[in-house]
Amino acid sequence: MTRKTLLVGKAFPRIEGAVKVTGQCHYLLDMPATADMLYAGLVTSTQPHARLLSIETEEALQQEGVETVLTAHELPGTLGMSLQDRPILAGERVRYVGEPVAVVVAQSPAMARSAASRVRVRYKDLPVVASIADSLAAEAPILHPDLAHYPGADVLSPPDSANVAARFEMKAGDMQTGWARADVILEQTYRSSVRHHAALEPHGAIARQNGDGSIMLWCSTNAPYTLRSEIAQALNIPPDRLRVRGLCVGGGAGAKNHTCIEVLVVAAAMHQPEHFIMLSLDQKQEFTSTFVRPALVARLKMGVSREGEITALQASYQWDVGASADACLETVWASAYTGTGPYRIPHVDIRSAGIYTNHTPASPMRGNDVAEIHWAIEQHIDQMAAAIKMDPVMFRLQNIVKGGDMLALGEAMHATGLDQCLQSVVEAVDWQEKPLSRTTSARGKGLAIFWSPTTLAPKHSVEASARLDPGGCSIAIDAEDAGTGLHTFVAQLAATELGVPLSWVHIDAVDTASALYHPQPKATAELCSIGNAVLAAVRQLKQQLLAFVAEAWQESANHIDVIDGVVISHATERQQALDEVLSTGIDTDAGRRPAPMLETRGQSTPSPLFPRHDDSLSAILHFCAGAVAAEVEVDRISGEIRVLQLAAALDVGHAINPDLVLSQIKGGTMQGLGSALWEALIYREGMPLNPNLHHYSIATFADLPAQLYTHIVEVPQDGGPYGARSLGADVPVMVAPAIANAIYNAVAVRINDLPITSERVWTKLIKLTNPLR
Amino acid sequence: MNYPVSFHLNGKLIAVQVTAQESLLDVLRHRLGLTGAKEACNEGNCGACTVLLDSLPVYACMVLAVEVDGAAVETVEDMESEELHPLQKAMIDQQGLQCGYCSSGMLVTAQALLAHNSRPNKTQIREALAGNLCRCTGYADIIKAIQVASRARR
Ligand code: FES
Ligand code: FES
Numbered sequence: 001m002t003r004k005t006l007l008v009g010k011a012f013p014r015i016e017g018a019v020k021v022t023g024q025c026h027y028l029l030d031m032p033a034t035a036d037m038l039y040a041g042l043v044t045s046t047q048p049h050a051r052l053l054s055i056e057t058e059e060a061l062q063q064e065g066v067e068t069v070l071t072a073h074e075l076p077g078t079l080g081m082s083l084q085d086r087p088i089l090a091g092e093r094v095r096y097v098g099e100p101v102a103v104v105v106a107q108s109p110a111m112a113r114s115a116a117s118r119v120r121v122r123y124k125d126l127p128v129v130a131s132i133a134d135s136l137a138a139e140a141p142i143l144h145p146d147l148a149h150y151p152g153a154d155v156l157s158p159p160d161s162a163n164v165a166a167r168f169e170m171k172a173g174d175m176q177t178g179w180a181r182a183d184v185i186l187e188q189t190y191r192s193s194v195r196h197h198a199a200l201e202p203h204g205a206i207a208r209q210n211g212d213g214s215i216m217l218w219c220s221t222n223a224p225y226t227l228r229s230e231i232a233q234a235l236n237i238p239p240d241r242l243r244v245r246g247l248c249v250g251g252g253a254g255a256k257n258h259t260c261i262e263v264l265v266v267a268a269a270m271h272q273p274e275h276f277i278m279l280s281l282d283q284k285q286e287f288t289s290t291f292v293r294p295a296l297v298a299r300l301k302m303g304v305s306r307e308g309e310i311t312a313l314q315a316s317y318q319w320d321v322g323a324s325a326d327a328c329l330e331t332v333w334a335s336a337y338t339g340t341g342p343y344r345i346p347h348v349d350i351r352s353a354g355i356y357t358n359h360t361p362a363s364p365m366r367g368n369d370v371a372e373i374h375w376a377i378e379q380h381i382d383q384m385a386a387a388i389k390m391d392p393v394m395f396r397l398q399n400i401v402k403g404g405d406m407l408a409l410g411e412a413m414h415a416t417g418l419d420q421c422l423q424s425v426v427e428a429v430d431w432q433e434k435p436l437s438r439t440t441s442a443r444g445k446g447l448a449i450f451w452s453p454t455t456l457a458p459k460h461s462v463e464a465s466a467r468l469d470p471g472g473c474s475i476a477i478d479a480e481d482a483g484t485g486l487h488t489f490v491a492q493l494a495a496t497e498l499g500v501p502l503s504w505v506h507i508d509a510v511d512t513a514s515a516l517y518h519p520q521p522k523a524t525a526e527l528c529s530i531g532n533a534v535l536a537a538v539r540q541l542k543q544q545l546l547a548f549v550a551e552a553w554q555e556s557a558n559h560i561d562v563i564d565g566v567v568i569s570h571a572t573e574r575q576q577a578l579d580e581v582l583s584t585g586i587d588t589d590a591g592r593r594p595a596p597m598l599e600t601r602g603q604s605t606p607s608p609l610f611p612r613h614d615d616s617l618s619a620i621l622h623f624c625a626g627a628v629a630a631e632v633e634v635d636r637i638s639g640e641i642r643v644l645q646l647a648a649a650l651d652v653g654h655a656i657n658p659d660l661v662l663s664q665i666k667g668g669t670m671q672g673l674g675s676a677l678w679e680a681l682i683y684r685e686g687m688p689l690n691p692n693l694h695h696y697s698i699a700t701f702a703d704l705p706a707q708l709y710t711h712i713v714e715v716p717q718d719g720g721p722y723g724a725r726s727l728g729a730d731v732p733v734m735v736a737p738a739i740a741n742a743i744y745n746a747v748a749v750r751i752n753d754l755p756i757t758s759e760r761v762w763t764k765l766i767k768l769t770n771p772l773r
Numbered sequence: 774m775n776y777p778v779s780f781h782l783n784g785k786l787i788a789v790q791v792t793a794q795e796s797l798l799d800v801l802r803h804r805l806g807l808t809g810a811k812e813a814c815n816e817g818n819c820g821a822c823t824v825l826l827d828s829l830p831v832y833a834c835m836v837l838a839v840e841v842d843g844a845a846v847e848t849v850e851d852m853e854s855e856e857l858h859p860l861q862k863a864m865i866d867q868q869g870l871q872c873g874y875c876s877s878g879m880l881v882t883a884q885a886l887l888a889h890n891s892r893p894n895k896t897q898i899r900e901a902l903a904g905n906l907c908r909c910t911g912y913a914d915i916i917k918a919i920q921v922a923s924r925a926r927r
Contacts, residue, residue, distance in 0.1 A: 671911070
C-alpha cells in the first residue's frame with residue numbers, strides 16, 4: 001500500500017522565514033525607484049464634516065517639479081465592493097478628517113508633500129455626527145442623503161433611520177415565552193472603542209500605465225483580486241486592463257482587504273502615462289485616511305431560569321461604521337448571527353446595524369465583530385451566573401452550544417472542542433485556587449469563551465493552480481500571506497499530497513494576470529477553501545505525473561507512487577528521484593525521455609454550514625471556538641491593573657502546523673491584551689486626537705504577562721483540508737472580557753466600556769467606597 | 774545644499790552627498806539601496822528602522838544623515854556571512870516573526886544586547902527590546918528566540 005510522509009500536523013518554520021530575517025523580503029517600499037518615477041502626495045480633509053466651497057490648486061501647480069493635481073473634478077466616482085458609498089475623492093463635502101480631497105503628483109516625495117500643503121481647501125463646517133447617539137438623534141444631519149440610490153443599496157434591508165447604512169435581524173422562538181420562563185432578567189449596555197489596525201507596514205502603492213494602455217499596480221494587500229475589481233469598477237475600466245501584483249505584506253490585520261488609497265495611485269498613473277507613480281502614507285494618514293476598526297454599542301437583555309438555563313436574549317448591536325459602510329457590511333451582518341455567543345438560547349431577537357458617523361470608514365480587523373460581541377456577552381454571562389449563584393464555569397458548561405444543537409439561525413451546529421478549551425484554560429490558571437489579596441491590592445480571576453465564524457463571500461468558490469517543472473512544484477492561490485502562515489500551510493498540504501519534501505514547494509506571488517488562475521473577484525485569505533482548492537489541483541497534478549511515469553515504465557499507474565521525492569513502482573521496485581526525472585528525464589528501457597511540464601487547476605466550492613438564503617451576502621462556513629482565562633491584580637487606591645497571567649485555548653479542527661497556529665494564538669492574545677487595556681483612537685467632535693503609534697498604545701515587550709499559556713484543541717472539521725478549520729476571523733482571542741471578569745472578581749467593579757483604563761477602574765472604586773462622589 | 778558624509782557601513786568606508794534634512798534611514802534605503810532597515814512610522818515610534826550606530830541601536834529615521842559622519846553603522850544586511858546568524862536562525866525556528874516587518878529592527882537590537890550581555894534573562898531582553906514594536910507575534914517567541922540564540926553562540 002502507499003506510504004505517505006505526512007507533512008501535515010507537523011511543526012515547520014515558516015517557508016519565507018529566511019528572506020524575512022535577512023531583510024531581503026521585498027515589501028512595497030523596498031521596490032527600487034526608477035529614474036522616471038513620480039510621487040503622489042495626498043491632500044486630506046482637516047474637517048470632520050463640511051461642505052467643500054473650493055479647492056484652489058494654482059499655487060501648488062506652480063511649485064517646482066509638480067506635474068498635476070487631481071480633484072473630484074477630474075476624478076469623480078465612488079468606491080465599494082457591495083455598497084458604493086465611498087467617494088474616490090471628496091466632491092461636494094467631506095465626511096471625516098483624513099478623507100482624500102486631492103492628489104498631487106510631483107518629481108520627488110518632498111516636492112509632492114510641499115505642493116500638497118499648498119493646495120488651498122475652503123470648507124464650510126457642518127454639524128458633526130460624533131457618535132452613534134448623535135447619528136440617530138432626530139435632528140441629526142443626514143450623511144448620505146442619496147444612500148437609497150447608491151449602487152448596491154438594493155441588497156440591504158431598507159434603513160429604519162436616515163443614517164443607518166445597513167441592518168440585519170435574527171429571530172428565533174418567541175420572546176414572550178422566553179421572558180416568562182426566566183427567573184432573572186438583566187439588561188445592560190457595553191461599549192467598545194474605535195481602534196486602529198496599526199499594522200507596522202503603512203499602506204502604499206506603485207502604479208504605471210504602459211504604452212498599450214494596460215496598467216500595473218503593486219501594493220500592500222492580502223487580496224489583490226478584490227482590489228482589482230474595486231478599482232476597475234470605480235475608475236470604469238475593464239478589470240483585465242489592470243494587473244495587480246502581490247508583494248510581501250507587512251501585516252494587515254484586516255485593513256488591507258479593500259482599496260483605500262491604491263485607487264488614487266492608479267488614477268494618477270492614468271493621468272501620467274508611462275511613469276511609475278508612487279504613494280506611501282505617513283503615520284497620520286495611515287491612521288486617518290485608511291480604515292479603522294468599528295466601535296460597538298451593545299445593549300443586551302437576557303433571561304435565565306433558577307436552574308441555570310438561558311431562556312431568552314434580546315440584543316442590539318450598533319456599529320459605528322464611520323463615513324462609509326461598504327468595508328464593514330460583513331461585520332454588521334455577521335454580528336447578527338454570532339450575536340448569541342456560543343450558547344444554546346431558544347428565544348432570540350437580535351438586531352445589528354451599521355451607523356454612519358463622521359469618523360474614518362471602518363473595516364473589519366483581526367477578530368472581526370467577534371471581539372466586541374463577546375466583550376458584551378461574556379461579561380453579561382458572568383453577571384447572569386452570579387445572579388443565580390452559579391459558578392461561571394458550570395453555568396457556561398450547562399449552556400454551551402454543542403454539535404447537533406439547533407442554532408437560532410436555523411441550522412444545526414457542528415461539533416467543536418469548546419468545552420475542552422474551557423477546561424484547558426480553567427486548569428491553566430488554577431481556577432479553584434482563590435488568588436491572594438492584600439489591603440492595598442486585590443487579585444482576581446476571570447474567563448471568557450467565544451465562537452468565531454469564518455465568513456464567505458456570496459457564491460464563493462476558489463481556484464488554485466499547481467505546476468511541476470525542474471524548479472519544483474509551484475502553487476498559485478489568490479491571497480498573499482500577511483504573516484498568518486497561510487503560505488506555509490498551503491505548502492505543507494501540497495507537499496504531503498504530492499509526496500515531496502516541503503522545500504520543493506513554492507508559492508507564487510499573486511499576479512492577477514496569471515492565465516492559469518481565475519478566482520472570483522472577492523479573494524479570501526481563508527484556509528479551508530484555499531486548502532481544498534490546492535489539494536484538488538495537486539491531486540490532478542500527481543495523477544498526470546503518475547500516468548506519465550506509468551507510460552514510460554510500461555506499468556499500471558496504480559503501482560506507482562511518489563514518496564519523499566522519489567518515484568517508486570511498488571510492483572517492480574524500480575525507482576528514480578523525481579527531481580532527476582523533471583530535470584533530465586525519466587529512465588525508460590529505451591533510454592531517457594524528457595518529462596513534460598505539468599500544470600493543473602483545482603477548485604473548491606465549499607458548502608457553508610450556514611448559508612444565507614437570499615444568496616446576496618456572505619455565509620458562515622463554520623465556527624472556531626475557544627476560551628481565555630486571566631488573572632489580574634488591581635491596586636485598590638489607584639485602579640492600576642496588572643495582568644499576571646493569560647491562558648488561551650482554541651479549537652482549530654486540525655493544526656496543519658502547530659507551531660504556526662500557536663504563534664497566531666500568542667499574537668492574538670497580546671493584541672487582545674492591548675485592546676483590553678489601552679487601544680482607542682480617540683475622537684473629539686470628529687477630530688482624531690491620537691493618530692500615531694506614540695499616542696495610540698499597542699502592547700509592547702514590557703506588557704507581556706509573567707505567564708502566557710496557549711493551547712490547541714483539535715476536533716476535526718468535516719470538509720476541512722485534513723480536518724482543519726479556517727482560523728476564525730484571524731484568531732481573535734477574547735482577552736478583554738476575561739480581564740473585565742477578573743477585575744470584577746478582584747474588586748467588585750464592572751467596567752462596561754473599552755478600553756479598561758485604570759482611570760475607569762479608579763472612578764468606580766471611588767464610588768464603591770464613597771457613594772456620594 | 775549637499776554635504777559630504779563618510780562613514781563605515783557594514784565594515785566598508787563609504788562617502789555620500791546628503792542634504793541637511795535627510796535621515797540616516799533615507800540615505801541607507803534611497804541613496805545606498807540597503808532596504809533591510811524598514812520604513813514604518815518614520816517618527817521614532819516603532820523601531821522597524823533600527824540600525825546600530827557605533828554598536829548602539831538607534832532609530833535610523835530619527836538620526837540625521839549628517840550626524841553619522843565618521844561613525845560606524847551596521848544594518849541587518851551585515852548579520853549573515855556564509856550562513857544565517859544564530860539569532861536569525863532562532864527567530865525562524867522559534868516563530869519570532871509573522872509578517873516580518875519588525876524583524877530587521879528586532880534582530881539588530883537583539884544583536885546589540887547579546888554583544889554586551891551574552892546570557893540575558895527574560896527581563897533584560899524585555900528591557901532591551903522595549904523600543905521595538907511588533908503587531909503580530911505577541912513578543913513571547915521573540916524572547917525565546919533570543920534566549921535560544923544566546924545559548925547557541927560559541
Ligand atoms: S520607522 Fe523609525 S521608529 Fe518607526
Ligand atoms: S512580525 Fe509583524 S510586526 Fe512583528
